[in-house]
Amino acid sequence: SQAAAPPHIAILPSPGMGHLIPLAELAKNLVSRHSFSVTFIIPSDANTSHLQAQKSFLQALPYDSINCIFLPPISFTDLPHDTKIESRISLSVNQSLPHLRRALITLHESGTRLSALVVDILGVFAVDVAREFSIPPYIFFFSNAMALSLVLHLPELDEVTACEYKDLLEPVRLPGCIPLKGKDLPDHFQDRANEAYKFALEKCKKYQLADGIIVNSFLDLEPGTFKALKDEGCCKVPVYPIGPMIQTGSGSNSSSDCLKWLDEQPDGSVLYVSFGSGGTLSHDQLIELAVGLEMSGQRFLWVVKSPDEKAANAAFFSVESVADPLDFLPRGFLERTKNRGLMVSSWAPQNRVLAHRSTGGFLTHCGWNSCLDGITNGVPLIAWPLFAEQRMNAALLTEGLKVSLRVEANEENGIVDREQIARLVRGLIGSGEEGIFKDVGNRIRVLKDAAAKAWSHAGSSEKALGELAHKWTIQV
Ligand code: UDP
Numbered sequence: 305s306q307a308a309a310p311p312h313i314a315i316l317p318s319p320g321m322g323h324l325i326p327l328a329e330l331a332k333n334l335v336s337r338h339s340f341s342v343t344f345i346i347p348s349d350a351n352t353s354h355l356q357a358q359k360s361f362l363q364a365l366p367y368d369s370i371n372c373i374f375l376p377p378i379s380f381t382d383l384p385h386d387t388k389i390e391s392r393i394s395l396s397v398n399q400s401l402p403h404l405r406r407a408l409i410t411l412h413e414s415g416t417r418l419s420a421l422v423v424d425i426l427g428v429f430a431v432d433v434a435r436e437f438s439i440p441p442y443i444f445f446f447s448n449a450m451a452l453s454l455v456l457h458l459p460e461l462d463e464v465t466a467c468e469y470k471d472l473l474e475p476v477r478l479p480g481c482i483p484l485k486g487k488d489l490p491d492h493f494q495d496r497a498n499e500a501y502k503f504a505l506e507k508c509k510k511y512q513l514a515d516g517i518i519v520n521s522f523l524d525l526e527p528g529t530f531k532a533l534k535d536e537g538c539c540k541v542p543v544y545p546i547g548p549m550i551q552t553g554s555g556s557n558s559s560s561d562c563l564k565w566l567d568e569q570p571d572g573s574v575l576y577v578s579f580g581s582g583g584t585l586s587h588d589q590l591i592e593l594a595v596g597l598e599m600s601g602q603r604f605l606w607v608v609k610s611p612d613e614k615a616a617n618a619a620f621f622s623v624e625s626v627a628d629p630l631d632f633l634p635r636g637f638l639e640r641t642k643n644r645g646l647m648v649s650s651w652a653p654q655n656r657v658l659a660h661r662s663t664g665g666f667l668t669h670c671g672w673n674s675c676l677d678g679i680t681n682g683v684p685l686i687a688w689p690l691f692a693e694q695r696m697n698a699a700l701l702t703e704g705l706k707v708s709l710r711v712e713a714n715e716e717n718g719i720v721d722r723e724q725i726a727r728l729v730r731g732l733i734g735s736g737e738e739g740i741f742k743d744v745g746n747r748i749r750v751l752k753d754a755a756a757k758a759w760s761h762a763g764s765s766e767k768a769l770g771e772l773a774h775k776w777t778i779q780v
Contacts, residue, residue, distance in 0.1 A: 310369075311419045311777045312341040314411070314439075316404065318393050318426035319348055321581040322673050324358055326446050326520050327424065329549040331370050338773040341369040343416070345407050347400030347427075349392075350377045366553075373410075375403040388500035389617050390426065390492040390692065394507070397427035404430060408437050419776040422518070425455075428510040440515040442772075447672045448521040449529040449545065450700055451693050453478045454489070456538045458508045462496075470494055480532030482704040488695040512540050518772065520547040520672065522758035522765050525679070525705070525751065544768040548676040548755050551655050562605055563656055565646045569603055572664030575733050576657050576683070577606040579669035583690045584618040587611040587632055589719055594637050596725025602733040603644040605663075607652045608633075616690040619650075658683050665732040668708075670694040675701060682752030684745045686711065686728050688720065707748040709740070 315331060317324045327344075334340035344362060348355045355377065362372050378399040383392065411418065421434040424444045434441035445452050454461075457478055465472065468486075475483035492500035511517060522545050523530055533539045566574060577597070579585070585593065590611045597604050608629040612618030629649055630638065638647065654674070657663055658681035667686040668674045675697055678685050685708035687698035701708040709728055711720045731741045758765040 309417070310339045310341055311773070312343070312416055313420040313422060313776060314343045314345055314408070314418050315422045315444075316345050316347065316397070316424070316427050316430050318397050318424050319354060319358075320393060320426075321357060321361070322671050323424050323426070323446055324361065325551045325673060326549040327422070327444060328362070328365060329552065330422070330444065330518070330546070332365065332367065332552070333549070333769060334773060335367050335369050337769070338777070339369075340773070340776070342371070343411065343418075344370070344372045345375060345404060346372060347375045347397050347403070348377045349396045350379045364553075373407050375400045375407065386498075388492050388498065389615075390490075391500040391503055393426045394429075394503060397423075398429050401430060401433055404433055405436070408433070408439070412437070420515075425507070428507045428514075431510050431513050435513075440776075441513070443511060443514045443517045445517050445519045447519075447693055448675075448697065448700060449519055449526040449533060449543075450478065450481045450484075450704075451490075451672075451696060452517065452519055452543070453481055453529055453533060453538070454484070454696070455504075455508050456511060456533075458493075458505060462505060468494065468496060478529075478532075479536050479538070480526075480528035480530070482699065484696065484699060488699045490693040490696060491691050514541055516542045516544055516772065516775075518544045518546055520549050520676065521545055522547045522755060524754040524758060524764065526700075544772050546765045546769045546772070547758070548680050548765075550673065550676050550680050562646060562648055562652055563660065566605065566657065566660045566662040569662040571661050573733065574603040574605055574660075574662045575600075575665045575667060575686075575729055576652075576654075576663050577604055577667040578652065578654060578674065579607075579609065579688070579690060580671040580674055581651075582617045582619045583669040583671075584609050584612040584616060585690075586613050588717075590632055591634050592719055592722050593725060594633050596720075596722040597645065597729065598637065598641055599722055599726035600729035600734065601644075602729050603662075604641075604729075605646045605648065605652070605657060607648045607650065609650060617692070655681070665729070667729075670697040670701065672697055676755075679707065679748060679751045680755045682749040684708070684732055684741070684748050686732060705747065705751065707744055707751060709744060 315327050317327045331342040418439045420442050421439045422442045422444050423430040424446055431441040469489045470487040472486035475485050477483050492504055533543050609619050610627045610629045611632050655677055658677050663683055666678045666683045670687050670689040687701050687708040687710040689695040689698040698710050702710040713720050757763050
């Protein structure tokens with residue numbers, strides 16, 4: 305009978321490896337712990353390199369009960385050139401909604417009864433499609449509880465604020481959160497006349513229409529914020545903190561070189577430098593970072609991407625750099641640092657690097673997945689936010705959790721200079737952790753234990769996922 309069939313859910317990730325990775329972990333957990341079947345329904349734009357990265361990633365998942373449907377790519381010839389990345393991603397999901405309907409019909413006709421459609425925060429309009437099909441919609445919030453609180457308060461904030469957020473004299477105060485400087489709010493909130501902001505406001509309203517919001521954070525990481533979300537009535541739907549959902553498994557096979565190199569380094573001696581799947585620096589900034597690393601005299605493993613002058617997220621849709629990123633480094637840099645630096649082009653097996661005994665620090669762009677990677681592995685951080693909601697994450701890590709030191713860009717040219725980089729790296733790696741650096745290290749190791757506890761037997765995240773699985777099971 306139908307009731308005996310294992311529960312089956314569908315997941316609609318928005319384009320971007322950082323969006324797909326935690327959702328794949330969610331799927332793996334539902335399959336291995338709760339015997340679910342999961343179908344990924346993948347929207348994409350016409351960018352084949354990006355799609356290819358997603359395809360190989362999904363095909364490498366070792367589970368028979370995880371399947372994929374790739375929706376026909378949509379094309380973006382008519383977008384204005386100043387369209388922000390958040391809009392672009394949301395639009396690619398929106399334009400795929402007719403294809404999503406067709407996929408849901410096909411699944412239904414083949415006898416699949418879905419007990420949930422999980423969409424991420426850039427695909428929230430799919431909530432309506434789920435409703436059309438009487439499938440309970442859930443939102444996967446791939447950032448933290450503070451960001452969720454901001455999104456839920458945005459309509460109110462919008463009403464009471466007359467200026468641009470970056471010009472606010474007082475910080476934004478969200479219940480249970482650290483005070484947030486207006487300029488640390490996400491990129492697409494910074495120009496309120498822009499389509500992307502209007503779009504964000506519209507999206508906020510969809511949250512309350514879902515049956516639940518799944519958050520990739522955990523209770524002990526943001527206890528005050530989770531409590532406020534629940535108690536102060538701003539979130540009318542149940543919130544499930546199930547983090548940290550971070551990438552497990554081996555990842556790509558380009559991995560072995562850097563792990564072998566790490567094997568040869570002393571304990572805690574290496575700074576891992578990465579700006580995520582899409583982050584890019586300007587050429588001047590890239591050179592400044594290289595010189596700063598060289599001046600620090602410390603060991604480093606740097607995932608380097610070709611510079612881009614126009615956008616800090618230039619690699620988001622391409623993943624692989626087109627030009628060889630090593631060609632942009634200062635003359636002689638590779639030769640001079642060859643005994644203590646390793647350069648990796650485009651991608652490293654981040655969690656294996658962070659788990660390695662030789663890794664002693666992580667310079668991160670503060671994408672939320674990377675923040676969780678750092679926390680889970682207890683590696684102290686240097687926060688260097690670039691785009692999207694990364695400045696907010698950097699504030700949470702630095703001022704709230706106090707597990708990172710944040711770089712400061714020069715106000716005139718926007719550059720983080722070599723002296724500052726060298727000083728931070730030396731402090732974090734070189735000094736054997738003294739003073740403020742020691743505090744940062746101690747605190748992140750406390751969070752590492754808290755993260756492990758959340759996912760241990762009867763831990764808060766394990767229980768929250770169990771509740772969800774139960775809800776989805778009885779709905780079959
Ligand atoms: N990642 C990785 N190797 C890299 C860069 C990124 O494995 O060289 C993974 C990382 O573990 C994380 C994701 O890609 O799961 C990046 O997500 P994040 O939210 O940090 O940033 P985004 O790429 O979305 O800006």
